Amino acid sequence: MRRFERKQNIFRNKDALGESYQPEQIEERDEEIEEYMAVLQPVVDGWEPNNVFLYGNTGVGKTAVTDHLLARLQEDIKDYDDVDLSVISINCKTLNSSYQVAVKLVNELRPTGAEISSTGYPQQTVFKKLYEELEALAGTIIIVLDEIDSIGDRDELLYELPRARSNNYLDAAKVGVIGISNDFKFRDQLDPRVQDALCERELHFPPYDAPELKNILESRAEIAIADDSVNTAVLKYCAALAARDSGSARQALDLLRLAGEIAENQDENVIKEEHVASAQTRFEQERVEEGMRELTTHGRLALLAVVSKAAKKETPSRTREIYEEYITLCKSSGTDPLAQRSVHNHLSDLRMLGILAANENRSGSRGNYYSYQLDVPFTSAIDAMSDVLRLDNEIELIRDIASVNKVF
DNA sequence: CATCCACTGGAAGATATGGCGA
DNA sequence: TCGCCATATCTTCCAGTGGATG
Numbered sequence: 001m002r003r004f005e006r007k008q009n010i011f012r013n014k015d016a017l018g019e020s021y022q023p024e025q026i027e028e029r030d031e032e033i034e035e036y037m038a039v040l041q042p043v044v045d046g047w048e049p050n051n052v053f054l055y056g057n058t059g060v061g062k063t064a065v066t067d068h069l070l071a072r073l074q075e076d077i078k079d080y081d082d083v084d085l086s087v088i089s090i091n092c093k094t095l096n097s098s099y100q101v102a103v104k105l106v107n108e109l110r111p112t113g114a115e116i117s118s119t120g121y122p123q124q125t126v127f128k129k130l131y132e133e134l135e136a137l138a139g140t141i142i143i144v145l146d147e148i149d150s151i152g153d154r155d156e157l158l159y160e161l162p163r164a165r166s167n168n169y170l171d172a173a174k175v176g177v178i179g180i181s182n183d184f185k186f187r188d189q190l191d192p193r194v195q196d197a198l199c200e201r202e203l204h205f206p207p208y209d210a211p212e213l214k215n216i217l218e219s220r221a222e223i224a225i226a227d228d229s230v231n232t233a234v235l236k237y238c239a240a241l242a243a244r245d246s247g248s249a250r251q252a253l254d255l256l257r258l259a260g261e262i263a264e265n266q267d268e269n270v271i272k273e274e275h276v277a278s279a280q281t282r283f284e285q286e287r288v289e290e291g292m293r294e295l296t297t298h299g300r301l302a303l304l305a306v307v308s309k310a311a312k313k314e315t316p317s318r319t320r321e322i323y324e325e326y327i328t329l330c331k332s333s334g335t336d337p338l339a340q341r342s343v344h345n346h347l348s349d350l351r352m353l354g355i356l357a358a359n360e361n362r363s364g365s366r367g368n369y370y371s372y373q374l375d376v377p378f379t380s381a382i383d384a385m386s387d388v389l390r391l392d393n394e395i396e397l398i399r400d401i402a403s404v405n406k407v408f
Numbered sequence: 409c410a411t412c413c414a415c416t417g418g419a420a421g422a423t424a425t426g427g428c429g430a
Numbered sequence: 431t432c433g434c435c436a437t438a439t440c441t442t443c444c445a446g447t448g449g450a451t452g
Contacts, residue, residue: 100436119427119435120436121428125428298439319416339440339442341417345417368415368448369415369416
């Protein structure tokens with residue numbers, strides 16, 4: 001057996017490309033930082049903090065700038081002993097209602113062991129507990145709600161928090177909310193009263209363009225990657241891919257890091273463009289596989305129905321036909337089938353996830369309808385299906401049909 | 409040109425699950 | 431134990447769509 005050997009060809013400090021790395025300087029965001037500092041100024045002056053709403057795509061520096069500035073603020077504010085600042089920062093990605101965000105905040109403030117459970121209370125009870133905790137903390141409190149758009153339209157907390165003081169729920173505590181959103185539409189779908197309160201100050205973070213991304217990559221690569229292991233052309237290529245896709249520095253850095261790992265595994269000393277390209281492909285695959293793993297039983301059955309259609313070379317295939325296939329699969333697995341409308345919902349979800357592609361058909365004799373087909377390689381779809389309940393035989397059968405029809 | 413069809417997607421209500429307090 | 435609460439998932443109902451049809 002081969003020995004483990006430390007490989008040090010390419011990276012000098014790989015963590016500098018990682019998610020948790022805090023750079024000393026944030027590049028290409030000078031204007032935003034300037035504006036942001038002005039918004040935070042009242043905290044230093046001892047007034048009630050502004051509520052702020054930040055929006056912009058993922059990976060454009062919203063969270064990084066926020067962390068950076070709040071750390072600086074906490075540091076600088078030590079010079080003034082009449083201001084007592086606490087920062088509570090939570091990520092709301094997995095919390096999809098105001099209720100859950102409030103629970104999370106309470107638990108964040110409570111000592112370990114005294115946490116409350118995530119269901120069972122009336123919403124107002126949770127809010128009341130939250131106010132008690134904030135009041136106990138007292139002073140100036142800045143609450144950072146990252147990825148706040150995941151609460152959708154259940155935005156009661158965002159209505160409550162900014163008004164807590166004027167409603168006399170809070171007295172000793174001065175609360176400011178910083179909402180961070182990846183979704184531009186989120187702001188508009190908020191209750192107008194929430195917009196009033198929360199969005200009194202707004203900061204927009206635009207996507208990075210390719211030259212900006214290149215500069216960011218250059219300054220990180222200097223720390224992370226050994227001299228001569230990467231050249232400008234490769235960095236430009238990473239920047240171009242990320243700029244075209246999302247304008248996200250996160251994506252650009254991830255690409256570079258994975259490209260480096262791939263190069264390293266091939267025992268090469270230099271990252272080349274082909275490594276970046278395979279990194280890009282792998283990320284795309286992972287995203288889809290992630291989506292398929294998180295499907296519910298019926299979501300999987302719906303997908304499997306399409307997979308089965310694909311094996312028979314019957315895709316693209318319209319809703320009605322897929323539904324029939326789905327019914328058959330349900331019978332084989334002893335699962336109660338859902339109504340057609342629900343399967344239609346699952347197909348919609350799969351389309352949103354980029355697992356299925358739908359052609360909009362307006363030429364048929366019956367108005368408009370979709371015909372679905374797989375938007376991922378047949379093999380990765382069926383591999384992800386292998387743990388659907390009691391369908392091993394059917395899956396084998398589908399594989400056989402697929403190989404006869406040469407579907408891959 | 410009005411009507412029709414088969415489908416899409418929004419909305420409201422039903423059901424099941426897991427948890428609280430009394 | 432019971433009544434209440436939040437949530438995810440599903441069902442039922444329905445308005446809107448737009449080429450085909452008579």
